[in-house]
Structures are given as structure tokens and as C-alpha cells.
Amino acid sequence: MNATTLILILLAVFVIVFAAVGIRIVQQSQTIIIERLGKYHRTLTSGINIIIPIIDQPRKIIWRYVREDFDGRKIVHFKTKDRIDLRETVYDFPRQNVITKDNVGTEINALLYFQIMDPIKAMYEIENLPDAIEKLTQTTLRNVIGEMDLDETLSSRDTINSKLRIILDEATNKWGVKVNRVELQDINPPRDIRDAMEKQMRAERDRRAKILEAEGSKKSMILEAEGFKESQINKAEGEKQAEILKAEGDAMARVKRAEGEAEAILKVTEAIAKNGDPINYLVAMKYLETFKEMVSGEDNKTVYMPYEASGILSSIGGIKDLVKG
Helix, strand or coil, rough: CCCCHHHHHHHHHHHHHHHHHHEEEECCCCCEEEEEECCEEEEEEEEECCCCCCCCEEECEEEEEEECCCCCCCCCCCCCCCCCCCCEEEECCCCCEEECCCCCCCCEEEEEEEEEEEHHHHCCCCCCCHHHHHHHHHHHHHHHHCCCCHHHHHHHHHHHHHHHHHHHHHHHHCCCCCEEEEEEEEECHHHHHHHHHHHHHHHHHHHHHHHHHHHHHHHHHHHHHHHHHHHHHHHHHHHHHHHHHHHHHHHHHHHHHHHHHHEEEEEHHHHHHHHHHHHHHHHHHHHHHHHHHHHHEEECCCCCCCCHHHHHHHHHHHHHHHHHC
């Protein structure tokens, strides 16, 4: 093998090694921190990038994660990589024991959604970003829950999420991280507290049921009373109308009778004026009315005979003559 062939072989090996080590393809939404001789040099963006082998080296990232297995035991994982993911990341924190303001121990499981906005700060400002975010979330969660009672904690998840997000986002800003959302998955008080709360909720439901039943009975009684009231009003209104109609009928009958009597008196007066003495007529009528009152009555068994029957007959005869006239 001559020198020229050896040189070509070495050159080919160098090209292959350079291509394998010096050319880096970065995926979309990822980045690589490059250090030259141990010092930050540049940040590789998505696409094809060329670095100088040996001189330029990607910064290794060793991140520590804590996970829970199916039995609830905490397991620590270490992940080594040279690429930083710029997409939003969800981190499921293990259950944390916190104490509320009224001294009730509670287990809380939280989800954290964060995104690396500045890879340089995330690499050089903090040693282990996930572990730091986890510890910061734990302390912040204890501080927030420690200011609230258990009932307030159970009913104010949105408030707790908002406070945690604001505090964590402000604290992680110098690490080049933006905290987008914080969600509390589970809030588990002790068993005896849960039993007491269940009894309280059952009693509250029974109380509401009794209140609804009482309100229903009350409304039923009110409607029944209103119906009776309306029926009485309608009945009274009907009786009133009947009395009015009856009174109007009596008044019309009296008017008709009065008109008839007036007309009769007028005719009698005209007849008396033409054919006889009105004094005889009036005396005869008064005599007959008085005799009628004397003999009338259911229990009256006495027979009355006028003392002067001829006077009555003469009076009646006089009335007869007047009527004929």
C-alpha cells in the first residue's frame, strides 16, 4: 500500500467521522446547547447544524424526576440527554402531605404545565430544572394551603391553582421557564374527616329535602286557601247579583202595581166625578176593608154579622152604580 492510498483512506475516515460527529440534525421544537472548550458557544436551532468535533461539544443534561409506582411508592429517575425540548411539558408531581389552617393533614396531587422559553437560562441558571420546580411547587403548595381551612381548600381549587401559577411563574422566570397552568388533581383528607364530611353532607341533603317538602306543603295550603277564597268571593258575588236582580224585579213589580193602581184610581175618580158622590164610595171601601180585617185569620171561628146590613148593601149598590156609570 503506497502513501497516496493511505492518505485517501485517512481522509475518507476523517470525512466519515466529521460527518458523524460534526453534523447535527435538530428536530423541530428542540435545541442543543454547544460549548466550545467548556464555555458556552452557541445554541443550535432546528435543521442541519455543523460543529467542530472535539472542540465543540453538546452540553449534557442530567435531570432528576420523581415518579410514583402503582403501590404509591416514590421512585427517582435520572434522565441524561443533550437536547432541550421547547414544547409545553406536563409534570405529574407525587402526592404531597400538607396541613391546612385548621390543622388537618391532607394529601394533594398536582399537575404542572411549564415551557422552557430560554434554554441558556434553563441550562446555566439552575442545576436540575425538574427537581427545582418540584421542590418549589411543594413549598409553595404548603404555604398556600396553610393559609386556608379544609372546607375552603376543597371548595377553592380555582383560587389555589391561580395562586400557585402566579407564584411559580414569577419564581421560575429567572430560570427561563414559563408556568402556564397548575391543576390540583386530588385532595384527600384523612379517613375520619371524610366520614364526618359524608355524614354532614347526608344531614344537609336531608335538611334540604325536609325544607322542600315543607315548602311544597305550604304552597299547597296557600293554593287551597286561595281557591277557597275565590270560591267564596264568586259565591258572594253571585248572591249579590241575585239579590240585585231580585230587588230590581220587586221594584219593577211595585212600579207596575203602582201604575195600575194609579190608573184605576184615575178611572174611579173620573167615574165618581161624572155619576155620583165620591164620599159614599170612599166610605163603602173603608167599611169593606175593616170588615175584611175582622173576619180574616186562620184561627178565627167567629161569624160576624153587620149591624146595619142595609148600609153595606146600599154602599155596594152605590159602588155598582158608579162603575156602571
